[in-house]
Amino acid sequence: MRGVDLNIGRAEADNLGNFVAQNRDNVIQEIIERAEKPVNQMLTDLPQATESLSRLVKRLDSAATDLPETSGQLRQTIQRLNRLLANQQRDIEKTMDNLRAVSENMKEITDNSKKYPSQVLFGAPPPPSKAMQR
Numbered sequence: 001m002r003g004v005d006l007n008i009g010r011a012e013a014d015n016l017g018n019f020v021a022q023n024r025d026n027v028i029q030e031i032i033e034r035a036e037k038p039v040n041q042m043l044t045d046l047p048q049a050t051e052s053l054s055r056l057v058k059r060l061d062s063a064a065t066d067l068p069e070t071s072g073q074l075r076q077t078i079q080r081l082n083r084l085l086a087n088q089q090r091d092i093e094k095t096m097d098n099l100r101a102v103s104e105n106m107k108e109i110t111d112n113s114k115k116y117p118s119q120v121l122f123g124a125p126p127p128p129s130k131a132m133q134r
Contacts, residue, residue: 085092113120
């Protein structure tokens with residue numbers, strides 16, 4: 001009986017092997033068919049992508065060429081600005097103090113105009129009328 005079982009097992013294995021081989025071919029064919037359209041599109045777009053990449057590389061090369069000069073100019077500008085600020089620091093501090101004082105005065109004026117709006121239009125209040133005193 002054991003020999004019969006082995007023969008059945010071998011037959012099943014052969015059938016399974018044939019089934020896998022047939023399905024493998026079908027699966028491979030299906031993968032190829034699904035990949036064909038995207039691959040063709042990529043191949044179609046490749047020249048345009050290459051051209052765009054080439055333009056980008058040229059721009060980067062140009063920017064890289066100008067970078068040391070631009071960096072040097074920026075460094076010089078910052079140095080000049082530092083010297084200017086160092087020389088004018090006292091004047092800047094005085095100006096800032098004046099701006100603070102002006103700001104405080106403007107705040108006081110607006111506070112007073114909220115409390116006494118007629119003072120803004122007419123100045124000091126008029127003296128009491130003599131008719132009111134009688």
